[in-house]
Amino acid sequence: MKCPELQRPALLEARGVSRLYGPGKGCEAIDFTLHRGEVLGIVGESGSGKSTLLRVLSGLERPDTGQVAYRSTVAQGHDGAGHEGELDLYALGEARRRALLRMEWGLVHQNPRDGLRLGVSAGANIGERLMALGERHYGQLRAAGQDWMGRVELDPKRIDDAPKTFSGGMQQRLQIARTLVTRPNLVFMDEPTGGLDVSVQARLLDMLRTLVRELGLSVILVTHDLAVARLLAHRLMVMRRGQVVESGLTDQILDDPQHAYTQLLVSSVLTP
Amino acid sequence: MNDYSDATTGYNFAYLDEQTKRMIRRGLLKAVAIPGYQVPFGGREMPMPYGWGTGGMQLTASVLGQDDVLKVIDQGADDTTNAVSIRAFFERVAGVTTTSATAEADVIQTRHRIPEQPLRQGQILVFQVPIPEPLRFIEPSEEETRLMHALEEYGVMHVKLYEDIARHGHIATTYAYPVKVDGRYVTDPSPIPKFDNPKLHMAEALMLFGAGREKRLYAIPPYTRVESLDFEDHPFEVQQWEEPCAICGARDTFLDEVITDDRGGRMFVCSDTDYCQSRREEVA
């Protein structure tokens, strides 16, 4: 597995991030650093606050307290830019925050229907982010669409079909193609294999692992499925009732869990 | 029957009160300063239904002077019912001179067409706009579309064009074809046929757009860049006809198809009646 560049400055940092809806509901006092090329898994049961944390990290929900800092590679000179291009996500105007999500980041939803335009063809879905970045050549858009359909193991001949004619697994592949086509600096994934049956999951995971490695993606991955975490993540954070109870290298956490809750979590699933 | 004759005396010049006209003119100044940007304005109820040109009428009322000559067209023609009705309205409430000659008009209110004869400096063309938001059919929420304009999030406009080409081999938008004004705002040119889009680019006249029901106005000032959205390998193109106008023989105008009998017979004639007429007179 390709090694993340730990010497380089952090790509994303959470500093004392809290977002609570009620006691134990949400996430509380989260600190971590994500380095370029690293895949960080956030695991925990449903209701542990991992999805809230993902929303806060990806700019969709303002935290009650704390800071999310992102180091942009795109030339700045805009509002909210700190030293060495570090951006305080929630000090940015909404315009810049949305521009980040559109230009530099990618978000893979658990339900592909949330991330796709169901009414337009697969090709238009893949091309949208390219068009948003200014690509104005139909032939090239189409070529990129076909190329990416191939990469996510979809039949390029179906480029003009609407996503609603695709199966759930195919829709998820399409969503991944649509997100990765612009080679985002940072990808957020929310249970990317959730809701799919087991055989479909396995193939998708395999494909995802290959893509992450080939493209050297930096990923924050939220999942309740430890098998998914083991396959994709370099490092893990285990969450329970809004707090991080344990974090470290994936193998370390899964093979030698220290915290009682993590032990319970690990023992309750069959490890491969 | 004269709907306004008795009531007219009680109304201000051009119907709207001076405060309202000033408010609209302030909006227009802002619109001219930010070409293509939709300026919200406190639209008033007009004595005509929404959707029938109330936005254009409020703009016309606000810029019209007592010595101005007014022309009103609908579908390019001066004698369509709604054009007649709006012209009659301004004759009654403003007492201005009206004309059907494009060259003689100071202010032209139009629905769905731009006159064929190029407009000159000093003329004002007022468009009636039903839905001012070019992003509306992709995103129904006003809150969201305003944000999209602010952030220049226009990728989705090209998604629609892409989809057209994938499906039909052509961009299938034929009227209300979206444009980018001065390299910044994506703007709805009102439901003019795309045939008229090139006339918006670097035009000499001031073009004002009014949407009464939606309470928005916007402008394309003279000599402004106006590009129709397209792809490099599928460039924007306008409609063409295989035959000339059956009346004046023009080959470079927008033609209406007229059904002449019940056996499928038809002919094509200029939609701009004034242009057609003046060409015929030249020939005669």
Next chain:
Amino acid sequence: MYVAVKGGEQAIANAHRWLADRRRGSRESAELEVAQVEGQLRLAVARVMAEASLYDPELAALAIKQASGDMVEAVFLLRAYRTTLPRLAETVPLDTAAMHIERRVSATYKDIPGGQVLGPTYDYTHRLLDFLQLAKGETPTPVEAEEMLATCPQILELLDDEGLLEREADDGSEPYDITRDPPDFPVDRATRLQMLARGDEGYLLALGYSTQRGYGRNHPFAGEIRLGRVAVEIEVEECEVPMCIGEIEISECQMINQFGGSREVAPQFTRGYGLAFGHNERKTMAMALVDRALRAEELGETPTGPAQQAEFVLAHADSVESAGFVSHLKLPHYVDFQSELELLRRLRREHAARRLQPDEQPTTAPEEQQA
């Protein structure tokens, strides 16, 4: 030779004459007087005043007569007239607690201080056609009480004392004026209420009804419905107390709705509010339901029904706007239609050509996508 399919001044004038004749109807019966409309079709008058946002029973009656009874057209006539009126003064807020009650009911208590007053209501009439009216029978005069009803406290104030009901206080801010300024979504509650107050009754009724059927349910109780006359007062510089310039008849509805509370706020009842000119009970009830539904976001509820989507509800509530835009489809659209014709012919030609050359790679999507 080509005959213009285009109308002209003469055609319009003729249409207006014909319309006037149809409005007058058979000359064998007497012409309807505006005073008759005002006096005998008072609920129609109330609706037109409410949706036109102008309290003038006589002109509303004229509008109804002039519109041949078409309520949407009558609202439009009165609304267009309203725009031309100068704004002379602003009234102080109406005090509905000081209303001279004609009708006042509450569904939340069996008996209430001041009593339940049915007033002139259709509620308990049997909906049987009264053929006596066809035969011009006499109408008996009403029974009259010995003395006028005293002003009654508002029921919701009783709950308010216990803190069971959310408080609604005037923060003194200047409300947005929807007749002067363009709507700027999202809008605050004062603006929403203005838009609902002039919204089409049928539309609000349907939306309110949809919340009862589960599309954004919020458990309503009719806390109080009152109808009567209130004083309209303005501040005059020389006077210390506001001056009464007249009375208007209004209807008011306060709905009580459940609310589970949030982290900050203990569970309590919330309110939906409806107000309209004249006797307009159904409208105010529907308005109160929709007002409460539109507060979903403010109260931290997840919107699940169309009635809870503010922009959708408010942007389509006005009958003058909606009727105008629907009717504009009658205007000529032949230029745009011509553009579509030209494209359609081209696409069909190309489609036919492709079918003749099956080797060529089709660019058209499969049939299923066209749906």
